[in-house]
Amino acid sequence: MSLLKDLSQRFGDAFEAAGIDRSAGLVVPSQRPELAQYQCNGALAAAKRAGRNPRDLAQAVLDGLTDRGIYASLDIAGPGFINITVTDEYLAGNAQAMEEDARCGIGAPDPKLKVIVDYGGPNMSKSMHVGHLRASIIGESLKRLFRVAGHEVDGDIHMGDWGMPIGQLIIELERHQPDLPYFDADFTGQYPEDSPVTLDDLSEMYPVVVDRCKNEPEEAERARQATFDLQNGRPGYLALWRHYHDVSVAEQKKDFAALGVEFDLWRGESTVHDRLAPLVDRLTEDGLAVESDGAIVVQVEKDSDKTEMPPLLLTRSDGSYLYSTTDLATLDQRVEEGYDLVLYVVDARQGLHFEQVFRAARLAGIAPEPVGMEHTAFGTVNGPDGTPFKTREGGVLRLADLMKIVTDAARARLDEAEIAQDYPDEERDRIARQVGLGALKFGDLSNHRTSNYIFDLDRFTSFEGKTGPYLQYGAVRIKSILRRAGEAGLTPGPIVAPTVDQERGLILRLLLLPEVIERAVDVRAPNVLTEYAYEVATDFNRFYEACHILREEDPIRQASWLSLVDLTLRVLTLLLDTLGIEVPERM
RNA sequence: GCCCUCGUAGCUCAGGGGAUAGAGCACCGGUUUCCUAAACCGGGUGUCGCAAGUUCGAUUCUUGCCGAGGGCGCCA
Numbered sequence: 001m002s003l004l005k006d007l008s009q010r011f012g013d014a015f016e017a018a019g020i021d022r023s024a025g026l027v028v029p030s031q032r033p034e035l036a037q038y039q040c041n042g043a044l045a046a047a048k049r050a051g052r053n054p055r056d057l058a059q060a061v062l063d064g065l066t067d068r069g070i071y072a073s074l075d076i077a078g079p080g081f082i083n084i085t086v087t088d089e090y091l092a093g094n095a096q097a098m099e100e101d102a103r104c105g106i107g108a109p110d111p112k113l114k115v116i117v118d119y120g121g122p123n124m125s126k127s128m129h130v131g132h133l134r135a136s137i138i139g140e141s142l143k144r145l146f147r148v149a150g151h152e153v154d155g156d157i158h159m160g161d162w163g164m165p166i167g168q169l170i171i172e173l174e175r176h177q178p179d180l181p182y183f184d185a186d187f188t189g190q191y192p193e194d195s196p197v198t199l200d201d202l203s204e205m206y207p208v209v210v211d212r213c214k215n216e217p218e219e220a221e222r223a224r225q226a227t228f229d230l231q232n233g234r235p236g237y238l239a240l241w242r243h244y245h246d247v248s249v250a251e252q253k254k255d256f257a258a259l260g261v262e263f264d265l266w267r268g269e270s271t272v273h274d275r276l277a278p279l280v281d282r283l284t285e286d287g288l289a290v291e292s293d294g295a296i297v298v299q300v301e302k303d304s305d306k307t308e309m310p311p312l313l314l315t316r317s318d319g320s321y322l323y324s325t326t327d328l329a330t331l332d333q334r335v336e337e338g339y340d341l342v343l344y345v346v347d348a349r350q351g352l353h354f355e356q357v358f359r360a361a362r363l364a365g366i367a368p369e370p371v372g373m374e375h376t377a378f379g380t381v382n383g384p385d386g387t388p389f390k391t392r393e394g395g396v397l398r399l400a401d402l403m404k405i406v407t408d409a410a411r412a413r414l415d416e417a418e419i420a421q422d423y424p425d426e427e428r429d430r431i432a433r434q435v436g437l438g439a440l441k442f443g444d445l446s447n448h449r450t451s452n453y454i455f456d457l458d459r460f461t462s463f464e465g466k467t468g469p470y471l472q473y474g475a476v477r478i479k480s481i482l483r484r485a486g487e488a489g490l491t492p493g494p495i496v497a498p499t500v501d502q503e504r505g506l507i508l509r510l511l512l513l514p515e516v517i518e519r520a521v522d523v524r525a526p527n528v529l530t531e532y533a534y535e536v537a538t539d540f541n542r543f544y545e546a547c548h549i550l551r552e553e554d555p556i557r558q559a560s561w562l563s564l565v566d567l568t569l570r571v572l573t574l575l576l577d578t579l580g581i582e583v584p585e586r587m
Numbered sequence: 588g589c590c591c592u593c594g595u596a597g598c599u600c601a602g603g604g605g606a607u608a609g610a611g612c613a614c615c616g617g618u619u620u621c622c623u624a625a626a627c628c629g630g631g632u633g634u635c636g637c638a639a640g641u642u643c644g645a646u647u648c649u650u651g652c653c654g655a656g657g658g659c660g661c662c663a
Contacts, residue, residue: 032606041605048643078606079643123663164662210662224661269663295661307589308659316661323663349657351591379592380656387656419623435625446611447600450592452656456599458612463625466600466611473625481622531601534610541626550622587625 002105002514003094004028004038007084011040014064018057020046025061027084029512036073036083037508043080054080088497088504092560095507096495099567104574105514109150109521113340113372117143119261120346121157121268123165124248125202128255129396130389130455134378137441137580138449139345140261141526142376144578149521154339157252158330159268161245163323165210167227169202169244170237171219172209182236191236195243199251202244228320231273245270255399260437260580269326272333276321279329280314288364289314300359312356327357331373332366341372343524348377348450376524379452389455402460406436409461410469414587423586431584435469436461438581442468445579446530466534468581471572474537475583478569481549485562488550492566493559502546506539506564510571526579533575540568 001009004027012025024042031039043061047054058076065074070090075083098105119139122132143155173196174183180196181187197205213220230237249266256263280296283289289296294317301309312324334342344354354375361367383389391397411432414420420428440460447453463469485491498504512532520528549565552558576583 035606039606044605044643054643081606160663213662293660297660305590309590310660313660318661320661322661324660347657348592350663352658353663355591377592382656413625417623417625448602451600452593454599459599462612464611465625467625469625470611473623477623477626484622527601531610542628544622545618545627548621586623 002107003086003091003511004515005107006094007038007040007086010065010067011042011061011082013066014061015042015046017064018060020050020057020061029508030083032083035077036075036085038084038086040082040084041080043082047080058082088499091504091507091511092495092497094511095564095567098511098513099495099563103150104567104571105511106149106517107514111340113146113151114338115146115151115153115341115343116265116334116339117146117153117155117343117345118158119155119263120344120350121159122252123160124244125165125169125199125206127199127203127251128399130381130399130402131396132399133402133440133444134381135345135347136256136259136261137444138376138378138526140580141445141529141578142343142345142524144580145517145520145526145529148574148578149517154264155262156265156267157256157263159245159248159252159266159270160323161241161248162231162269162273162321162326164223164227165206166230166241166244167223167225168209168213169205170226170230170240171222172205173197173240176205180240182240184236185234187236191239195247196240197243197247199247202248224316224318224320228318231276231320241270258403259399260582267330269323269330272326272329275329275332276325279332280321280325283314283364286364288360293317298360298363300356300363302359309359310352310356312360324353324357324360327353328360328364328366331357331361335367335371340370341374342367343374343376345376345378348379351375351377374524376449378449379447381455382452383455402440403437405457406440406460407432408436410434410436410439410463413463420587431587434582434584435463435472435587438468438472438576439463440468441579441581442471442530445526446534448527449525468576468579469587471533471537471576472581472583472587474540475569475572475576476585476587477544478540478565478572479583479585481565482562482569484550490550490562491559492562493556495563495567496556496560499557500543500546502539502543503561503564506536506543506568509536509539510567513571513574529575529578533572533579536568536572536575540565540572 007027008025011027012022015024016022024046025040026042027038027040029038030036043054043058047057055076058080061082062074070086071084072087073085077083117139120135122128139155143153146153177196181189181191213223226237230241280289283298284296289298292311295313296315297311297313299311313322314325315321331342358373361373367373381389389397411428414428414432439462443459498507516528516532520526547561549558549561552561573583
């Protein structure tokens with residue numbers, strides 16, 4: 001059990017003995033570290049409900065505490081705060097228990113959930129730009145976070161591969177190469193095995209055709225028709241779709257791998273295409289889906305709505321399907337597969353869409369009440385003018401280019417460091433990539449998920465202060481110590497009571513890990529982890545300055561410190577890994 | 588018009604019913620015969636957008652207003 005849970009239980013017992021609900025015993029880290037290590041505020045809130053004096057109640061709680069030997073001091077402050085400081089022996093015992101636990105004290109979740117994280121995947125045909133950065137790394141981080149917390153988790157890219165963009169790309173290719181067999185409805189032979197286009201071709205074609213469809217209604221109509229034909233199984237279009245799909249996936253697998261993003265499932269809208277018609281039929285038979293202006297819709301408004309809620313569109317008036325349809329069908333599939341919680345890591349601007357889909361899913365019984373559906377929204381990356389970021393040339397910044405910029409900056413920093421001179425080129429390249437990506441990911445993830453933030457290249461290419469590399473550097477320092485200690489034949493031993501402030505501070509920090517993980521899971525926010533990881537690294541760096549492990553003469557103390565930094569390294573590595581940040585061996 | 592998100596230090600951002608609201612950057616200064624100085628130590632700044640309300644206590648919750656961004660049936 002974590003230290004905070006242990007203390008909370010002890011105080012809960014004492015509150016119960018005083019006739020108050022045990023939940024009042026919640027113990028949290030002190031907001032005034034110079035006064036105490038922990039505090040319990042329960043007496044304040046409980047006293048007024050019970051009609052008692054807060055300070056008297058706090059005193060009664062203190063009187064009712066058992067095992068008083070673990071406390072170094074207990075006192076009542078101000079209107080009724082209980083300030084708690086524990087003994088160094090108690091701290092050491094908790095740290096030792098954490099060091100011995102394979103999960104660093106992170107408890108099992110209750111209940112354990114089967115979770116699917118939908119990263120709001122990219123459309124086919126588009127190479128990734130900075131806009132995709134947030135969905136990818138926030139989604140990846142949340143997936144890892146839930147896994148670390150003990151849940152069963154799958155990450156699904158959920159590609160946008162069955163909607164209007166495909167129809168648009170079909171008519172655009174036909175415009176360029178009308179003689180290809182895919183466009184001949186009467187063609188009965190074998191379609192070519194090789195794709196007629198590369199992803200670069202698709203990337204070029206896409207904005208052109210989107211623009212034309214916007215300005216020319218007849219082109220938009222053709223794209224709609226092509227989408228409809230594809231969705232209804234026209235063989236040439238299906239064959240072409242397969243090519244589009246394969247070249248897109250091949251490229252995206254490379255991009256995501258370079259970014260360190262690993263999907264368990266490479267599904268997409270097309271995965272559920274067989275379920276679309278039956279789903280619409282079913283909802284129509286149930287009377288839930290109705291015809292409206294030629295389209296089929298589900299009315300999702302509630303009496304409690306303060307404003308009109310537009311219906312969810314299941315089909316266009318031509319009978320073709322939209323992403324609402326595929327999202328609903330995908331949800332249907334996920335519930336069948338036993339997922340308890342679905343997280344949609346998608347741009348906040350799609351909030352209304354998800355509200356509609358979730359409501360329709362509840363109404364239709366697709367997702368019964370216990371199944372959680374959440375739009376884990378994230379904000380936009382803006383330029384200095386407050387609107388979505390564009391490069392100086394007015395285009396989008398490609399993700400691959402951004403990664404090169406940060407890697408080059410890290411390499412330049414490495415060149416300045418004398419210590420890196422003798423590293424093999426291969427290792428230097430790897431370090432540059434790890435550090436650059438570390439800066440990039442930490443910089444992005446340390447913003448709160450939902451807030452829009454201003455794109456600042458300097459933030460992603462600076463490696464000092466509150467940055468990813470600061471954390472990596474802390475971990476590297478520990479690896480160096482452990483390496484040298486090993487060479488000197490030193491071995492870690494039991495963690496003993498701390499005697500130095502910086503040592504005590506580090507232990508106090510490390511012991512908070514289980515609650516930090518819980519909090520991050522609760523609010524689905526990686527920045528809870530970045531904040532804590534920075535504090536851990538800072539506390540370690542202070543300890544490092546104050547306590548010279550290899551030079552320490554007392555072998556008991558030295559062995560204890562080796563265990564302490566080993567635990568620190570495990571915690572840091574766990575946090576960085578959850579953030580998707582790698583730790584080099586040296587830097 | 589309605590709905591959603593946001594408004595915190597010069598800049599970029601955290602935080603959150605509790606005591607004295609934090610960090611990085613920037614600026615000034617200090618630390619290296621010692622485990623990696625991508626580090627550490629010191630130096631100061633706030634009408635927490637404005638106004639009411641709930642509360643023993645509000646920057647945090649509620650409402651209204653102002654400002655920014657976004658969304659509102661056949662795009663995703």
